[in-house]
């Protein structure tokens with residue numbers, strides 16, 4: 001092996017090492033900032049749903065130039081030129097404003113109003129749990145506009161996916177459902 005090849009190899013190993021070293025905060029920023037979040041708009045004091053530009057945040061972290069910018073907001077496109085001051089709330093606590101975590105926390109410790117089976121925190125592989133509206137219709141939490149979730153959680157009750165499917169069928173095809181005598185007591 002000539003000295004030149006050895007030097008090239010050492011330089012390559014150093015370059016790869018440096019790249020991996022810089023890539024770690026980039027990857028961490030990407031996974032840390034992706035996903036829909038709920039913030040309180042500093043302008044209107046209402047709950048809004050936002051997306052951080054996670055790819056840009058990752059590149060920023062890779063280059064040691066932290067860049068935090070919004071990619072989407074439920075008030076856009078009308079207020080697309082806002083100062084994005086809500087980003088401070090995400091910087092302070094990125095985990096707790098993540099919609100997934102908010103929903104997961106709400107279902108935790110709650111049981112289905114129909115079958116009383118505990119629902120527990122969300123899992124990516126499971127069917128999404130649902131909600132019972134005051135008008136007794138059920139819907140999946142994913143069908144709700146994210147910024148409306150805090151309000152929905154005040155008025156709706158938890159329903160497991162199985163009961164949501166059964167109740168939807170009962171509502172849409174009442175002619176195919178046989179109600180037994182105990183049925184009125186199902187909803188406690």
Ligand SMILES: [Zn+2]
Pocket residue numbers: 112113114115116117159160161162163164
């Ligand atoms: Zn159930």
